[in-house]
Amino acid sequence: MSTYTATVTVQLKEGVLDPEAETTREALERLGFELDALRAADRFEIDLEATDSEAARDRVEEMAERLLANPTIHDYEVAVEQ
């Protein structure tokens, strides 16, 4: 068994409204910043023991499907490092 760190990035699918990101963008503009767009995402870093990186990725993808993301409205990406 080795220790792996998996990073899960959970983002709203394109077309799903994101009022929190919109509010953040407006607040930045009120402070005088110029920007074209702002997208928000949640990132989770998970340390886990697994036999290999493929097993670590499989387990973390299942975590994303079952709890970290809502597949109806979210896309997610998993990256695994030893």
Place this chain on the structure above:
Amino acid sequence: MSTYTATVTVQLKEGVLDPEAETTREALERLGFELDALRAADRFEIDLEATDSEAARDRVEEMAERLLANPTIHDYEVAVEQ
């Protein structure tokens, strides 16, 4: 002027309690997943126009200092891509 995309990752400093991450870890364990640790972070992707990537980075670091992060409790990282 060129268009850049900056990614800002905002994470609690080490030692700052994160009850949301703790709750997520416990929920994963209740679902039967084994993991050693879970850290949560907020990620912002910002599209902006700037003369060069250094100017884009400077502006986004100021956004992080002034709004996206709370320097008392957060660390942040900025990555810029064209």
